[in-house]
Amino acid sequence: MTATVMEPFTALTSRCVVLPASNVDTDQIIPARFLKTVSRRGLGEHLFADWRLDPDGRPKGDFPLNSSTAKGASILVAGDNFGCGSSREHAPWALLDFGFRAVISTSFADIFRNNAVKTGLLPVALPKPAHVALLELLAESPSAQVSIDLATQTVTLPDGSSHRFPLDPFARHCMLNGVDELGFLLDQESAIAEYEASHPARVSTQ
Numbered sequence: 001m002t003a004t005v006m007e008p009f010t011a012l013t014s015r016c017v018v019l020p021a022s023n024v025d026t027d028q029i030i031p032a033r034f035l036k037t038v039s040r041r042g043l044g045e046h047l048f049a050d051w052r053l054d055p056d057g058r059p060k061g062d063f064p065l066n067s068s069t070a071k072g073a074s075i076l077v078a079g080d081n082f083g084c085g086s087s088r089e090h091a092p093w094a095l096l097d098f099g100f101r102a103v104i105s106t107s108f109a110d111i112f113r114n115n116a117v118k119t120g121l122l123p124v125a126l127p128k129p130a131h132v133a134l135l136e137l138l139a140e141s142p143s144a145q146v147s148i149d150l151a152t153q154t155v156t157l158p159d160g161s162s163h164r165f166p167l168d169p170f171a172r173h174c175m176l177n178g179v180d181e182l183g184f185l186l187d188q189e190s191a192i193a194e195y196e197a198s199h200p201a202r203v204s205t206q
Contacts, residue, residue, distance in 0.1 A: 015072065026090075029095065076104070138158070
């Protein structure tokens with residue numbers, strides 16, 4: 001096994017794409033027919049394929065990810081309960097490959113949230129009032145920018161207000177340092193070797 005190389009996430013300021021639908025499941029994020037690959041590259045072109053593209057594979061002009069303000073945006077602002085449904089690592093892979101580094105919602109499905117942080121995609125759960133305020137601000141100014149600071153676990157909205165978001169301390173450490181769980185263990189190799197050298201080997205009784 002080898003550790004997954006992730007780009008560290010420290011702070012991000014970006015325009016946003018708003019997809020306000022609630023209960024967006026993983027089969028909409030990346031339809032099952034695109035799960036045959038184990039590579040992360042190229043999955044972005046299939047992100048929200050059934051919503052984003054017409055039957056001939058052409059972008060639908062009225063879908064948020066196809067808007068002019070979406071180009072280069074690194075933050076997706078979603079509705080409640082994002083990433084529900086079946087478990088698939090391909091969902092955060094597709095979001096990352098499309099160019100997103102963070103998703104803001106009020107809540108995330110547990111499995112999606114865990115898969116996201118392991119791949120370098122930051123799930124930001126805002127309190128409902130802050131989420132509503134953000135949607136209103138972006139409706140008024142679609143090109144407005146939002147700032148996310150992982151070290152302080154805060155989101156700064158276009159009006160200057162800041163709001164904290166929760167994140168597991170271990171997940172936060174891994175994302176700040178760009179390592180997955182295996183990478184974290186490998187970083188402790190010298191400490192593990194020192195511990196083993198200072199403790200007598202246990203003799204198996206079996």
